Amino acid sequence: xxxxxxxxxxxxxxxxxxxxxxxxxxxxxxxxxxxxxxxxxxxxxxxxxxxxxxxxxxxxxxxxxxxxxxxxxxxxxxxxxxxxxxxxxxxxxxxxxxxxxxxxxxxxxxxxxxxxxxxxxxxxxxxxxxxxxxxxxxxxxxxxxxxxxxxxxxxxxxxxxxxxxxxxxxxxxxxxxxxxxxxxxxxxxxxxxxxxxxxxxxxxxxxxxxxxxxxxxxxxxxxxxxxxxxxxxxxxxxxxxxxxxxxx
Amino acid sequence: xxxxxxxxxxxxxxxxxxxxxxxxxxxxxxxxxxxxxxxxxxxxxxxxxxxxxxxxxxxxxxxxxxxxxxxxxxxxxxxxxxxxxxxxxxxxxxxxxxxxxxxxxxxxxxxxxxxxxxxxxxxxxxxxxxxxxxxxxxxxxxxxxxxxxxxxxxxxxxxxxxxxxxxxxxxxxxxxxxxxxxxxxxxxxxxxxxxxxxxxxxxxxxxxxxxxxxxxxxxxxxxxxxxxxxxxxxxxxxxxxxxxxxxxxxxxxxxxxxxxxxxxxxxxxxx
Amino acid sequence: xxxxxxxxxxxxxxxxxxxxxxxxxxxxxxxxxxxxxxxxxxxxxxxxxxxxxxxxxxxxxxxxxxxxxxxxxxxxxxxxxxxxxxxxxxxxxxxxxxxxxxxxxxxxxxxxxxxxxxxxxxxxxxxxxxxxxxxxxxxxxxxxxxxxxxxxxxxxxxxxxxxxxxxxxxxxxxxxxxxxxxxxxxxxxxxxxxxxxxxxxxxxxxxxxxxxxxxxxxxxxxxxxxxxxxxxxxxx
Numbered sequence: 001x002x003x004x005x006x007x008x009x010x011x012x013x014x015x016x017x018x019x020x021x022x023x024x025x026x027x028x029x030x031x032x033x034x035x036x037x038x039x040x041x042x043x044x045x046x047x048x049x050x051x052x053x054x055x056x057x058x059x060x061x062x063x064x065x066x067x068x069x070x071x072x073x074x075x076x077x078x079x080x081x082x083x084x085x086x087x088x089x090x091x092x093x094x095x096x097x098x099x100x101x102x103x104x105x106x107x108x109x110x111x112x113x114x115x116x117x118x119x120x121x122x123x124x125x126x127x128x129x130x131x132x133x134x135x136x137x138x139x140x141x142x143x144x145x146x147x148x149x150x151x152x153x154x155x156x157x158x159x160x161x162x163x164x165x166x167x168x169x170x171x172x173x174x175x176x177x178x179x180x181x182x183x184x185x186x187x188x189x190x191x192x193x194x195x196x197x198x199x200x201x202x203x204x205x206x207x208x209x210x211x212x213x214x215x216x217x218x219x220x221x222x223x224x225x226x227x228x229x230x231x232x233x234x235x236x237x238x239x240x241x242x243x244x245x246x247x248x
Numbered sequence: 249x250x251x252x253x254x255x256x257x258x259x260x261x262x263x264x265x266x267x268x269x270x271x272x273x274x275x276x277x278x279x280x281x282x283x284x285x286x287x288x289x290x291x292x293x294x295x296x297x298x299x300x301x302x303x304x305x306x307x308x309x310x311x312x313x314x315x316x317x318x319x320x321x322x323x324x325x326x327x328x329x330x331x332x333x334x335x336x337x338x339x340x341x342x343x344x345x346x347x348x349x350x351x352x353x354x355x356x357x358x359x360x361x362x363x364x365x366x367x368x369x370x371x372x373x374x375x376x377x378x379x380x381x382x383x384x385x386x387x388x389x390x391x392x393x394x395x396x397x398x399x400x401x402x403x404x405x406x407x408x409x410x411x412x413x414x415x416x417x418x419x420x421x422x423x424x425x426x427x428x429x430x431x432x433x434x435x436x437x438x439x440x441x442x443x444x445x446x447x448x449x450x451x452x453x454x455x456x457x458x459x460x461x462x463x464x465x466x467x468x469x470x471x472x473x474x475x476x477x478x479x480x481x482x483x484x485x486x487x488x489x490x491x492x493x494x495x496x497x498x499x500x501x502x503x504x505x506x507x508x509x510x511x512x513x514x515x516x517x518x519x
Numbered sequence: 520x521x522x523x524x525x526x527x528x529x530x531x532x533x534x535x536x537x538x539x540x541x542x543x544x545x546x547x548x549x550x551x552x553x554x555x556x557x558x559x560x561x562x563x564x565x566x567x568x569x570x571x572x573x574x575x576x577x578x579x580x581x582x583x584x585x586x587x588x589x590x591x592x593x594x595x596x597x598x599x600x601x602x603x604x605x606x607x608x609x610x611x612x613x614x615x616x617x618x619x620x621x622x623x624x625x626x627x628x629x630x631x632x633x634x635x636x637x638x639x640x641x642x643x644x645x646x647x648x649x650x651x652x653x654x655x656x657x658x659x660x661x662x663x664x665x666x667x668x669x670x671x672x673x674x675x676x677x678x679x680x681x682x683x684x685x686x687x688x689x690x691x692x693x694x695x696x697x698x699x700x701x702x703x704x705x706x707x708x709x710x711x712x713x714x715x716x717x718x719x720x721x722x723x724x725x726x727x728x729x730x731x732x733x734x735x736x737x738x739x740x741x742x743x744x745x746x747x748x749x750x751x752x753x754x755x
């Protein structure tokens with residue numbers, strides 16, 4: 001970041017002499033300071049999870065969502081500025097609805113990802129807007145193939161077997177690499193997601209967190225939804241137990 | 249005078265991944281006098297502390313009716329709040345025209361938050377400098393929402409925003425678990441007690457500087473002020489001020505002297 | 520929209536059409552009946568086209584329609600899009616039958632005010648919070664609610680039967696019998712009706728559409744067999 005203060009980092013429409021667009025990198029910082037979000041693709045579906053700091057005990061439980069439905073068969077898990085992320089989700093919903101209207105079938109993951117990435121990229125191109133301060137995971141189960149994508153503020157997107165974004169992404173990614181994704185069921189993936197998020201959370205020094213868990217799989221009839229309360233409790237308890245075992 | 253070169257518009261990210269202009273807009277909310285909100289299983293209640301710019305001026309209204317099932321209490325730039333209130337009223341009227349039904353509170357709040365976000369991502373506009381407490385009731389019961397200039401929104405059981413709202417929040421945090429089953433009268437008293445915590449030293453709750461709004465699934469949003477709020481103010485008078493009212497069981501000890509009023513900013517908040 | 524002859528081209532007459540819809544409230548909700556014929560003019564073109572559907576995010580609304588089938592299908596797309604939107608919002612609320620009825624009425628009134636109507640009579644049924652809802656809207660955007668409703672030729676030929684027979688708190692069997700009787704009368708007298716009908720239901724368990732079935736009919740009247748013509752040989 002030696003270019004800070006040289007004036008090359010003031011606008012999205014300015015390249016620095018070494019070919020970087022700092023404004024986009026700064027926007028990604030907003031994500032790197034935010035909640036960790038994880039997505040795992042299994043044979044029978046996709047599981048996603050995100051941790052949220054509990055900002056107040058007076059908050060109504062289940063409000064302040066970071067996992068949102070896009071369509072019946074697809075959902076998004078977001079990290080970064082929630083207000084920015086909502087615009088991305090709204091756009092994804094519009095794209096999914098117009099695809100369904102025009103083509104008569106559910107939007108494929110690749111198309112949805114493309115449209116979302118296109119939007120986010122467009123916000124890096126013009127002086128009069130700023131890049132989104134959010135990254136998104138997209139879970140999509142259409143046409144017999146569960147697919148997981150991640151899109152960054154730059155507009156860059158990849159398809160993943162498993163990935164993580166946000167504050168604890170590096171630790172989470174190395175934990176994900178240890179999983180055998182060819183045999184994992186979606187139900188097990190939900191448990192793993194919770195475990196990984198709790199591994200990255202130190203109850204003795206970090207603020208309390210709350211998890212949000214979702215899945216779209218054969219078990220849910222290929223509908224994207226939050227996991228049932230019972231499964232959430234199971235996953236969180238197993239995760240806390242694993243965390244406690246690690247601390248000992 | 250500038251804190252840094254990244255804080256003069258809302259389309260510039262700072263190297264730390266922050267947008268200072270949004271944070272400054274949130275400061276405008278803290279300049280406005282306090283607004284308290286809380287809810288039970290039946291009612292949503294808001295209470296505000298009104299300011300007047302001089303002895304000869306009226307007190308600035310801080311609660312706005314949006315529709316029969318909804319109202320807002322605001323802290324920050326009143327002019328910005330009126331823009332949002334007008335938008336909300338229009339949306340509610342259009343919704344009633346199309347569906348013959350009041351709007352779901354959370355859906356309108358999301359729309360307002362989305363509208364607020366747009367002002368944070370474009371050159372040529374600025375974020376709204378106002379925070380809203382939205383009290384409403386719909387088919388899913390009573391609700392209390394808070395919106396911020398950033399475009400964030402939250403649903404709370406109880407919350408306080410505005411100047412010295414931390415003291416009000418502390419009061420609410422101590423009591424919110426009792427709210428679910430309380431009667432309307434008890435809720436209003438809690439709202440006033442929380443509001444009292446936000447007073448600067450030397451001032452007190454009066455019928456002219458306090459307004460309360462409440463709504464339930466079967467009662468339309470109603471504002472209590474002037475004569476209609478006097479009775480409730482008498483109820484929460486401190487024992488040493490007047491004949492002892494029916495104080496709620498464990499009313500808190502008076503708060504420590506709050507910080508002095510922040511210096512007025514270039515842009516006036518609430519007249 | 521611009522046509523060669525100048526001026527905008529609009530639906531000035533329906534092409535493939537459905538006939539009457541009959542619906543009544545009964546003790547546990549609403550029952551609605553319609554045949555499955557989609558006629559092309561006077562030609563019985565498609566014999567098994569569904570004209571009623573369980574709709575809405577909670578699937579507790581039942582929409583039945585007569586008139587232009589393609590306009591009805593378009594309407595179903597709008598409703599499905601709204602349902603997906605509500606699924607995405609996921610806030611525990613969903614559009615009631617009454618809200619949907621008002622919405623569709625606004626839609627139809629707007630379209631007719633543009634001189635481009637959706638050429639339908641629709642019947643909206645629902646059941647929520649222990650209350651049944653039954654309403655109808657026509658292509659002009661005229662709406663009303665009632666305990667029994669019949670559209671198309673049914674408004675002339677089924678309504679008198681309903682007025683005579685309908686009472687508060689009918690059992691499902693009684694209500695079904697009344698609807699079947701209405702549909703039979705319509706089949707006998709309406710040249711665009713078919714004897715294959717479906718009956719849909721909106722009740723506390725949600726809304727559903729039954730399997731199509733054939734009406735029992737009787738054609739062996741003496742005059743039918745003999746024929747009414749002057750030749751007396753069975754021909755007309």
